[in-house]
Amino acid sequence: MKPAHAPADHPAIPAARIGILIANLGTPEGYDYWSMRRYLNEFLSDRRVIDLPRWKWQPLLQTIILTKRPFTSGANYRLIWNEEKGESPLMTITRDQTEALRARAHAEWGEAVMVEFCMRYGKPSTEEVLDRMVKAGCRRILFLPLYPQYAGATSATANDQLFRALMAQTWQPSVRTCDPYFDRPDYIAALAGSVRRTLGDRVPGKLVASYHGMPKRYLMQGDPYHCQCQKTSRLLQEALGWPDGIIDTTFQSVFGREEWLRPYTVEHVAELAQAGQTDIAVISPAFASDCIETLEEINGEIRESFEHAGGRDFTYIPCLNDDPAHVEVMLNVIRDNLGGWI
The missing domain is CATH 3.40.50.1400 (Rossmann fold)
Incomplete structure (x- = not known):
C-alpha cells in the first residue's frame, strides 16, 4: 500500500508486521566434498569459533584441514542424511520446529506476526531471511538463537550475523535478541x-x-x-x-x-x-x-x-526437537520478549 497523501510515484510500503526469527547452527547442502568444504570453510573461518590470528589459521585451514576433513565429515553426514527430503536432519527438524511455532503464533496473534528460521552457516542464510522479512513489512524483529546456554561461539556469533545483515538494510527494523533459556x-x-x-x-x-x-x-x-x-x-x-x-x-x-x-x-x-x-x-x-x-x-x-x-x-x-513442550518453551520465551510490541 502507499502512504496517505503520498504522490502517485511513491513506492508501495507493506503493512507493518512483527517478525520472529529463530536461528540454528547450520548444515551443509549435501555430503559431497564441495558442499562439505563450503560449509566447513564458513564455519571454521568464524573468529568466534576459531579465534587464532588469520595469518596463522587460514593457511592451515585452506591447505590441510579443508583438503581432508570434508571427506570424513561427509561420510558421517551420509550416515544420518534424510535421503527422502535431500537434507540433513537438522534442517528437517528446524523446519518442523518453525512450522509448529508459526501455527501457535498465528493462532495467538494472527497474520500480524511472521515466523521464519535462518542458519548461521549455510542456507537459508540470516541475510536472505532478514531481507525477506523486511520486504514483507517486519518493522520489529525478535531474534531467538536456538541455544539454551549462551556461548560466544553459538549465541554471540548468531547475533553478530544478524547485526551484519542489518547493515545492508536501507530501512532497518527495530531488533531484540533473546536471553538464553538454560534455567527456565x-x-x-x-x-x-x-x-x-x-x-x-x-x-x-x-x-x-x-x-x-x-x-x-x-x-x-x-x-x-x-x-x-x-x-x-x-x-x-x-x-x-x-x-x-x-x-x-x-x-x-x-x-x-x-x-x-x-x-x-x-x-x-x-x-x-x-x-x-x-x-x-x-x-x-x-x-x-x-x-x-x-x-x-x-x-x-x-x-x-x-x-x-x-x-x-x-x-x-533425543533432543527436544519439535516436541510440543519444547515449542511451548520457545513460545513462552517469545511472549516474554514481545512486551510492549504486541
Missing part, C-alpha cells in the same frame, strides 16, 4: 519429560548430560557457557527427583590440541564402563535439535567408546 522452569520441565518419556520408570546407573565443548580458555576469558551447563544439569536432577551424583556433566566435540572443557564425554563413558557402570543414558541439553553431534557422534563414536570398554546398556535420549 518450563525448559527444565521439558527436559525432564523427555527423560521420563524415553526411560519410563527406569533410573540408569548414570545419566550423562553431554554438552558441546569449547576451549577451557574461553571460560577463563569470561564466557558463561560452562556455568550455565552445570546449572542446567543440576536443575534437571532436581526436577527428576534423582539422588545427587547420578547426573554427570561432560563435553563433546573436542577439536584441536589445546585443552577443552572437561571431562570429555568420549573418555568419560569409557571410564564409567571400566569402573563397572554398564547402564547409562546420554542426553544433550545444549542442542535444541538433533544433528550430526547427537545422531552420529553420540550414537556412534560415544556409544562405541562405552561398549568397547565393557558397557552394556546405552540409551540416547
Whole structure:
C-alpha cells in the first residue's frame, strides 16, 4: 500500500508486521566434498569459533584441514542424511520446529506476526531471511538463537550475523535478541519429560548430560557457557527427583590440541564402563535439535567408546526437537520478549 497523501510515484510500503526469527547452527547442502568444504570453510573461518590470528589459521585451514576433513565429515553426514527430503536432519527438524511455532503464533496473534528460521552457516542464510522479512513489512524483529546456554561461539556469533545483515538494510527494523533459556522452569520441565518419556520408570546407573565443548580458555576469558551447563544439569536432577551424583556433566566435540572443557564425554563413558557402570543414558541439553553431534557422534563414536570398554546398556535420549513442550518453551520465551510490541 502507499502512504496517505503520498504522490502517485511513491513506492508501495507493506503493512507493518512483527517478525520472529529463530536461528540454528547450520548444515551443509549435501555430503559431497564441495558442499562439505563450503560449509566447513564458513564455519571454521568464524573468529568466534576459531579465534587464532588469520595469518596463522587460514593457511592451515585452506591447505590441510579443508583438503581432508570434508571427506570424513561427509561420510558421517551420509550416515544420518534424510535421503527422502535431500537434507540433513537438522534442517528437517528446524523446519518442523518453525512450522509448529508459526501455527501457535498465528493462532495467538494472527497474520500480524511472521515466523521464519535462518542458519548461521549455510542456507537459508540470516541475510536472505532478514531481507525477506523486511520486504514483507517486519518493522520489529525478535531474534531467538536456538541455544539454551549462551556461548560466544553459538549465541554471540548468531547475533553478530544478524547485526551484519542489518547493515545492508536501507530501512532497518527495530531488533531484540533473546536471553538464553538454560534455567527456565518450563525448559527444565521439558527436559525432564523427555527423560521420563524415553526411560519410563527406569533410573540408569548414570545419566550423562553431554554438552558441546569449547576451549577451557574461553571460560577463563569470561564466557558463561560452562556455568550455565552445570546449572542446567543440576536443575534437571532436581526436577527428576534423582539422588545427587547420578547426573554427570561432560563435553563433546573436542577439536584441536589445546585443552577443552572437561571431562570429555568420549573418555568419560569409557571410564564409567571400566569402573563397572554398564547402564547409562546420554542426553544433550545444549542442542535444541538433533544433528550430526547427537545422531552420529553420540550414537556412534560415544556409544562405541562405552561398549568397547565393557558397557552394556546405552540409551540416547533425543533432543527436544519439535516436541510440543519444547515449542511451548520457545513460545513462552517469545511472549516474554514481545512486551510492549504486541
